Amino acid sequence: MNATASDTLDLDALVQQAAESFGQAATPADLENAKARFLGKSGHVTALMKGLAQLSVDEKKTRGAAINVAKQAIEAALTARRQALADADLERQLQAEALDVTLPGRQRGQGGLHPISLAWERIEQIFGSMGFDVADGPEIESDWFNFTALGNPPNHPARSMQDTFYVDMSDDEGHPYCLRTHTSPMQIRYATAHARKHAAALARGDMPEVRVIAPGRTYRVDNDATHSPMFHQVEGLWLGENVSFKDLKVTYLNFCKAFFETDDLILRFRPSYFPFTEPSAEIDIQFQTGPLAGHWLEVSGSGQVHPQVVRNMGLDPEKYIGFAFGSGIDRLAMLRYGVNDLRLFFEGDVRFLGQFR
Ligand code: PHE
Numbered sequence: 001m002n003a004t005a006s007d008t009l010d011l012d013a014l015v016q017q018a019a020e021s022f023g024q025a026a027t028p029a030d031l032e033n034a035k036a037r038f039l040g041k042s043g044h045v046t047a048l049m050k051g052l053a054q055l056s057v058d059e060k061k062t063r064g065a066a067i068n069v070a071k072q073a074i075e076a077a078l079t080a081r082r083q084a085l086a087d088a089d090l091e092r093q094l095q096a097e098a099l100d101v102t103l104p105g106r107q108r109g110q111g112g113l114h115p116i117s118l119a120w121e122r123i124e125q126i127f128g129s130m131g132f133d134v135a136d137g138p139e140i141e142s143d144w145f146n147f148t149a150l151g152n153p154p155n156h157p158a159r160s161m162q163d164t165f166y167v168d169m170s171d172d173e174g175h176p177y178c179l180r181t182h183t184s185p186m187q188i189r190y191a192t193a194h195a196r197k198h199a200a201a202l203a204r205g206d207m208p209e210v211r212v213i214a215p216g217r218t219y220r221v222d223n224d225a226t227h228s229p230m231f232h233q234v235e236g237l238w239l240g241e242n243v244s245f246k247d248l249k250v251t252y253l254n255f256c257k258a259f260f261e262t263d264d265l266i267l268r269f270r271p272s273y274f275p276f277t278e279p280s281a282e283i284d285i286q287f288q289t290g291p292l293a294g295h296w297l298e299v300s301g302s303g304q305v306h307p308q309v310v311r312n313m314g315l316d317p318e319k320y321i322g323f324a325f326g327s328g329i330d331r332l333a334m335l336r337y338g339v340n341d342l343r344l345f346f347e348g349d350v351r352f353l354g355q356f357r
Contacts, residue, residue, distance in 0.1 A: 011070040014044055018074040022081040031081055038074050045071050115356040116232055116345055119259075119333035120215050123234050126258045130251060132236070133212045137186045139219070140167055144175040145185035149312045151275035158275045163221040179219035182326055183235035184276060186214035187305070191239060191313035202315075209240035210322070215329060225341045232329035239305060239315070239322035245269075248302060248323040256285055256299075260336060264288040268296070277303020277324060297335060300327035 018038045025031035038044050048067050052060050113121070124134050143154075152158050162181035169177045190212050201207045215234040223229055238247065253267045265288065269281035280303035284296040302325035307317035330342055337356055339345070344352050 011048075011066055014038075014048075015070050015073045015077070018044075019077040022077050025081060025085070028082070028085055031078070031085060035078055039071070039078070045074065112354065112357055114345070114353060115333050115337055115339070116329060118356055119329055119336060120232065120234075122259055123213065123215060123255075123329065123332070126255055127213045127236070129258075130254065131211055132238075133190075135186055135190045135212050135214045136216060137183075137189050137214060139180055139217050140169075140177050141180035141185050142171040142175040142177055144171065144173065145188050146178055146180050146182075148175070149188045149309070150184055151306055151308055156275065158273075164219055165221070181220050182218050183214050183216050183233040184324070184326055186212075186216075186235050187237045187276070187309065187324055188313055190214060191237065191315065195314045205319075209238065209243070210320075211238050211240075212236070225343065226331075228330070228342050228346055230346070231342075234327050234329055236325045236327075237305070237322065238324075239310070239313075239320050241319060241321070243322035245304060245323060248325065252283055252300070252302070252325065259332060260287070262287065262289070264290075269302070270298075272301065272303075274301055274303055276306050276309045277301075278306045279303055283325065283327075291338070292335070299331060299335070300325045302326070 018034075021034040021037065022031060025034050036043060040046065045067065048070075049064075052064055052067070055063055128134065146164075147156075147159060148154070164181045165179045167177040167179070171177065191210050194210050194212075195202055195207070198207045213234055213236050215232065217230055218233045219230055220227070221229065236251075238251070249267065249269070253265070256265055256267065257263055266286050268284050268286075270284055272280045272282045274280045280301070282298050283300040283302050284298050286296050287293050302323060305322050305324050310317040310320055330345060333339070333345070334342060
């Protein structure tokens with residue numbers, strides 16, 4: 001049997017058919033299946049090859065060559081389709097991962113200080129500029145410094161003004177430890193250390209004045225919109241031979257003007273009671289302009305240091321006199337930044353905290 005024109009036609013049709021099947025394959029897996037149908041072990045091309053066995057040597061040559069041409073054409077169609085599918089896949093991937101190289105780079109968010117820290121720093125800076133030292137002391141404090149030395153002995157009813165958390169530990173003299181309810185124990189700690197440090201001058205009668213602030217964390221059993229179990233106070237103490245309430249008023253008013261950055265501010269003392277000052281007063285301020293204008297706002301406890309407290313500092317109350325105050329840093333920060341709920345300061349929401357600079 002001779003290789004005829006119709007045989008060639010069959011082969012062309014087969015190539016055509018293969019190209020169509022490959023063209024319809026939508027995925028590489030479809031394409032491999034189509035490939036098997038034409039080029040696989042039991043595929044059409046292999047069957048044609050097997051058919052050669054029946055032919056004469058001459059026929060084998062021409063028919064074999066023709067089948068080979070067809071096979072190469074089918075393989076070329078397969079390769080082309082593989083490439084087309086791979087290109088399409090890459091294109092899809094590029095679309096999906098589209099990258100706009102003209103966008104600005106991502107920046108690391110800028111951190112900032114917590115509003116309480118900002119207020120705290122302002123307080124230190126302002127009192128520092130008025131000649132006040134800045135001191136720091138323990139938050140777990142002995143009952144002696146927190147209460148007793150401040151004229152507040154065990155079972156004194158004034159202790160109930162400041163309920164606190166006790167720690168299962170005592171100091172060397174058996175005074176139990178508690179979380180300090182105010183920064184006032186720093187009055188005793190600082191003045192005692194000051195008197196010791198200046199013992200020679202004290203003996204000569206020319207000890208430098210005690211002028212200090214002690215900001216820090218304080219604790220009470222309290223929790224509402226204006227009280228948190230942990231809060232911040234700043235203690236102030238100014239003791240000398242001739243320090244009066246007038247000095248307290250000038251100092252505190254100047255502090256407020258600097259802290260709130262306004263001169264439109266008045267201050268009043270309102271009689272009060274603390275076991276460690278006599279007389280005692282609450283300090284109220286009133287803005288004359290702005291959203292809080294016309295309201296008296298309580299910002300601090302204060303008073304003339306009680307003679308017994310001066311004695312507990314190792315100083316002679318006949319010679320040394322002065323004043324102390326204790327202000328809520330959180331309260332000052334709320335007023336300065338216009339925040340109406342203290343708890344916002346402690347929830348850690350950066351959308352809130354990020355607003356203060
Ligand atoms: N320690 C007082 C309080 O926390 C405030 C105060 C301090 C009052 C100093 C007088 C003098 O309420």
